[in-house]
Amino acid sequence: MTSPTGEFPGSADLEITASAAFGADLTADPDTWTWTDLSDRLLPTPITIQWGVIVGGSSSRSASATVHLLNDDGQLTALHPGSQWWPYVDAGTPFKLEVRTKPGPIVLHTFTGTPQTNSIGPADVGPTMWSYSSPAAMSTNGTQGQITFTAKDVIRRARAVVPHRDIDATIDVAVPAIPVGNAVGAGIYFRGTAANTNLWAALDFGTGGTIGLRLRHNTSDLAAASQPGLTYAAGQMIRLRLLVVGERVRMRAWAASGTEPSDWPIDYTVTVQTGRQDYLGFQAWIFASTTNALPYVFTVDNFRVEQPKYSRFEGYIADVRTTFLPLADGSAHSVAQIELGGVGTRLEGKDAPEWSPLRRALQKGAVEPVAYWPLEDAERSTQAASALEGQPPLLPTGPVVFDASTGVPDDAELANYGTKNLVSLAAGARLAGSVTNLVTSNAWTVTVSVNQFTQAVLPATSEIRLLEWSTTGTWDRWALISTNTPGHIVRAYNTQAGTNTTVAVANHNFVGWMFIDVVMVQDGGNIDVDILLNANTWGSGTVAGTLGSVLGPISLNPDRANVTASTNQAGLKFIMGHLLVRNTDSSGLPFKVDEYGQYRADRGWWGEPAHKRAGRLSAEERVPFEVTATPPADGITQLNTQQPGTFVDLVKAAAEAESGAILHEDAFGYTMVPRAARYNPDPTMVIDLGTYARSAGTDPAQVLVPVLNSRAPNYWTVERTGGSSATWGADTTYRQRRGTIPGKATLDLLSDTQLGDHARWRVHLTADAQGATYPAASIDLAANPDLIDDWLLCRPGSRIQRLNQPTIAGVDTIDQVIVGGSETLAPRSWAASVDTDPAEPWRVAVVDDPGSLLDSLSSTLNAALNASATTFVIKTVSRMETWATAGGYDLDIDGEVIGVPAAGMSAPTGTGPYLQTVTGAVRSKNNVNKPHVGGARVSLADPAYVAL
Numbered sequence: 005m006t007s008p009t010g011e012f013p014g015s016a017d018l019e020i021t022a023s024a025a026f027g028a029d030l031t032a033d034p035d036t037w038t039w040t041d042l043s044d045r046l047l048p049t050p051i052t053i054q055w056g057v058i059v060g061g062s063s064s065r066s067a068s069a070t071v072h073l074l075n076d077d078g079q080l081t082a083l084h085p086g087s088q089w090w091p092y093v094d095a096g097t098p099f100k101l102e103v104r105t106k107p108g109p110i111v112l113h114t115f116t117g118t119p120q121t122n123s124i125g126p127a128d129v130g131p132t133m134w135s136y137s138s139p140a141a142m143s144t145n146g147t148q149g150q151i152t153f154t155a156k157d158v159i160r161r162a163r164a165v166v167p168h169r170d171i172d173a174t175i176d177v178a179v180p181a182i183p184v185g186n187a188v189g190a191g192i193y194f195r196g197t198a199a200n201t202n203l204w205a206a207l208d209f210g211t212g213g214t215i216g217l218r219l220r221h222n223t224s225d226l227a228a229a230s231q232p233g234l235t236y237a238a239g240q241m242i243r244l245r246l247l248v249v250g251e252r253v254r255m256r257a258w259a260a261s262g263t264e265p266s267d268w269p270i271d272y273t274v275t276v277q278t279g280r281q282d283y284l285g286f287q288a289w290i291f292a293s294t295t296n297a298l299p300y301v302f303t304v305d306n307f308r309v310e311q312p313k314y315s316r317f318e319g320y321i322a323d324v325r326t327t328f329l330p331l332a333d334g335s336a337h338s339v340a341q342i343e344l345g346g347v348g349t350r351l352e353g354k355d356a357p358e359w360s361p362l363r364r365a366l367q368k369g370a371v372e373p374v375a376y377w378p379l380e381d382a383e384r385s386t387q388a389a390s391a392l393e394g395q396p397p398l399l400p401t402g403p404v405v406f407d408a409s410t411g412v413p414d415d416a417e418l419a420n421y422g423t424k425n426l427v428s429l430a431a432g433a434r435l436a437g438s439v440t441n442l443v444t445s446n447a448w449t450v451t452v453s454v455n456q457f458t459q460a461v462l463p464a465t466s467e468i469r470l471l472e473w474s475t476t477g478t479w480d481r482w483a484l485i486s487t488n489t490p491g492h493i494v495r496a497y498n499t500q501a502g503t504n505t506t507v508a509v510a511n512h513n514f515v516g517w518m519f520i521d522v523v524m525v526q527d528g529g530n531i532d533v534d535i536l537l538n539a540n541t542w543g544s545g546t547v548a549g550t551l552g553s554v555l556g557p558i559s560l561n562p563d564r565a566n567v568t569a570s571t572n573q574a575g576l577k578f579i580m581g582h583l584l585v586r587n588t589d590s591s592g593l594p595f596k597v598d599e600y601g602q603y604r605a606d607r608g609w610w611g612e613p614a615h616k617r618a619g620r621l622s623a624e625e626r627v628p629f630e631v632t633a634t635p636p637a638d639g640i641t642q643l644n645t646q647q648p649g650t651f652v653d654l655v656k657a658a659a660e661a662e663s664g665a666i667l668h669e670d671a672f673g674y675t676m677v678p679r680a681a682r683y684n685p686d687p688t689m690v691i692d693l694g695t696y697a698r699s700a701g702t703d704p705a706q707v708l709v710p711v712l713n714s715r716a717p718n719y720w721t722v723e724r725t726g727g728s729s730a731t732w733g734a735d736t737t738y739r740q741r742r743g744t745i746p747g748k749a750t751l752d753l754l755s756d757t758q759l760g761d762h763a764r765w766r767v768h769l770t771a772d773a774q775g776a777t778y779p780a781a782s783i784d785l786a787a788n789p790d791l792i793d794d795w796l797l798c799r800p801g802s803r804i805q806r807l808n809q810p811t812i813a814g815v816d817t818i819d820q821v822i823v824g825g826s827e828t829l830a831p832r833s834w835a836a837s838v839d840t841d842p843a844e845p846w847r848v849a850v851v852d853d854p855g856s857l858l859d860s861l862s863s864t865l866n867a868a869l870n871a872s873a874t875t876f877v878i879k880t881v882s883r884m885e886t887w888a889t890a891g892g893y894d895l896d897i898d899g900e901v902i903g904v905p906a907a908g909m910s911a912p913t914g915t916g917p918y919l920q921t922v923t924g925a926v927r928s929k930n931n932v933n934k935p936h937v938g939g940a941r942v943s944l945a946d947p948a949y950v951a952l
Contacts, residue, residue, distance in 0.1 A: 053316055215235065455516060480552075666682070
């Protein structure tokens with residue numbers, strides 16, 4: 005047995021891991037990427053990492069970092085054809101930086117050595133002494149541990165004192181026989197207390213030979229999931245991995261002799277046992293309903309616990325700058341300076357085309373089209389461009405009208421149909437082209453958006469062929485036809501035989517825009533055909549034959565039907581758009597249904613919550629996205645129609661519309677902290693300046709550098725895109741002191757009725773906050789290692805407090821939220837710097853919470869108050885704003901915090917203004933003590949505010 009290795013900043017260096025995912029598929033889940041460890045090339049040059057806060061920070065800033073790697077072998081020379089990683093030493097390659105303060109295992113037990121009874125013996129690394137729920141159940145056979153059950157419905161446990169909060173742990177477990185009657189479980193016991201409250205990550209060995217995963221608090225289930233595709237046999241070792249960081253717990257399993265999977269079937273946020281605890285180990289359980297014969301012996305092996313590697317940067321290579329120093333022997337010393345950036349470094353630029361919401365959703369959907377013509381071309385176009393490279397355009401015959409006006413404003417076009425103006429074929433025009441990309445031959449869908457009503461066409465006509473396409477199957481041409489019955493049909497043609505047949509009929513009487521899918525599937529010797537209108541099946545049919553692939557000619561209004569003679573308004577319309585072919589047997593209409601409602605691309609995603617829009621846009625772009633918390637239904641911000649725009653601008657607009665959300669670059673993509681998730685946060689880090697230490701060279705002045713946010717807007721105007729506006733200003737006295745500083749925001753809100761609340765809230769965030777901001781406030785982690793655990797959980801939006809400020813600072817506790825930050829890493833140093841705003845505005849009222857008191861805006865001192873008096877009278881103009889007689893709260897009078905004891909406030913008297921007497925007041929609670937003039941404003945020291 006050996007002791008664990010040392011810990012930074014003591015006897016061990018800060019372990020910094022640098023890794024690149026050369027050749028990674030950037031559209032795939034980052035968990036599936038294969039990483040190359042480059043840490044042995046890492047030079048000791050300090051690495052400065054800048055957080056990328058895009059929305060919600062003191063300024064919009066991209067994530068960045070610079071690392072210096074040894075390159076004497078030329079393997080990291082950009083685009084060097086001799087590199088083993090060629091051609092991926094280039095911009096866009098994923099790169100990550102991780103740290104940990106404890107290299108190597110904290111616990112390692114291989115159960116190797118002299119066989120033990122009533123014990124598992126000392127660990128190879130870590131504990132020498134273990135405690136047991138039943139010593140007689142524990143033994144080793146010289147190579148493995150054993151847990152023997154001679155009774156059911158009991159837990160057998162081995163644990164040791166291993167103080168921890170975060171762990172990366174694995175254990176191998178096997179059972180002697182597949183259980184009968186009920187599953188049996190075994191796994192890792194963690195965050196245990198002296199009283200034996202704990203969390204337990206368990207493998208469930210199922211009665212059918214399948215493996216399940218289960219997370220428990222004591223014996224109560226918190227989360228359960230199956231490990232896809234994993235089965236077991238008696239005696240087969242199954243490996244469980246448990247990764248715990250803060251409140252996040254992840255679990256997965258695989259055959260110990262196999263390959264670790266990339267997915268985490270359990271990814272759960274705990275609300276119990278969230279902090280550092282003392283006990284760690286493993287345990288097993290047989291349920292009373294398990295009917296296997298006893299004794300039943302679990303086998304365990306390779307119990308390993310390490311500190312997790314904490315991600316400090318997950319982004320992409322932005323640039324590679326290589327330097328060379330020729331040496332006397334003819335070789336060269338080379339260093340590769342790798343510039344890193346967040347996801348924004350590889351996304352579309354400001355000059356990218358601004359697509360409509362429907363086009364963006366169709367072209368970037370989960371199933372990408374193999375042929376797509378949006379038909380949103382500009383008015384003077386002479387062809388209909390393909391959205392896909394290499395696919396030819398549709399060419400017109402006859403009087404095609406591009407960018408055809410439908411008689412409604414462009415904004416309404418987006419709101420009603422999610423698209424820009426499309427093309428009119430009403431005057432007998434045809435658009436024809438060819439499908440040249442490969443389409444599967446067993447299932448595909450042809451889709452078009454259309455506004456045409458044959459029943460209203462005059463002179464009367466029985467049918468108009470809207471769309472015709474060619475295939476390589478038995479029926480070499482197919483057509484979607486609008487009929488006078490009314491409705492739509494799909495007809496199949498065999499050109500060689502000169503025959504045709506109607507395969508599917510959709511009887512309906514709808515007038516207006518329709519999103520029509522023709523879904524075709526090979527079903528044995530038959531072809532099944534479905535007609536979908538707005539993603540709902542309205543007609544089906546079957547015909548014998550081979551489906552084949554969509555290939556060759558495709559045309560809209562192939563017979564050049566002319567509807568301009570119609571006297572009926574509905575009959576005059578012949579608008580078509582968004583023609584696409586996809587390798588799937590489902591509707592092409594993108595829509596979402598979630599806990600808040602339903603949203604459709606052909607309605608411009610109207611009503612979609614802001615965090616859902618940001619997530620959907622990211623999914624369309626194949627960009628990783630995380631939302632830190634799910635807002636309640638009354639805490640969401642519903643958005644109006646998605647505007648045409650680039651991905652970056654649209655995702656920023658979604659976050660900005662929340663008036664308080666944070667969007668930052670993280671985990672190879674974006675992370676969004678919704679506004680509602682920022683309400684009433686608990687402190688993530690508390691720094692006591694009474695014990696705060698400083699490394700050599702650290703400037704003490706860096707500990708406290710307050711800056712008045714004097715130019716923050718205090719008079720906000722909020723406009724709705726395409727709508728009205730509302731204005732809100734801070735208190736007049738405040739603006740007389742600081743001046744009126746206007747701010748303006750244009751938001752994609754659902755309705756004009758939201759504007760006033762958003763303007764009021766923005767004023768609250770910038771003008772109601774008491775105290776300074778602290779840009780670049782330093783945290784010396786090397787000199788204060790007790791702060792490291794908390795720092796590792798800090799992120800934009802986290803609350804941070806500084807206690808025991810110098811008296812001259814005027815405040816004992818600085819209470820802030822992080823809105824930006826950076827950190828500098830080196831083997832023997834680690835320092836962080838955070839930009840912060842006051843936390844006070846994020847304290848909001850909670851219904852039925854006695855501590856959620858709203859402030860009075862009309863209370864003043866009735867008379868002068870000297871510096872020692874503990875009895876005084878408050879005058880309040882509004883009866884609704886008089887003070888609670890229960891007391892137990894603090895007042896703020898000209899910067900002095902004065903406590904009102906329990907029952908220390910009298911009932912209001914008079915008919916207005918109302919008088920109340922404070923008795924037994926506690927003066928100078930914030931070390932500020934002074935006399936006050938009559939008429940001085942009286943307010944709550946810590947008021948709650950009505951949240952947006």
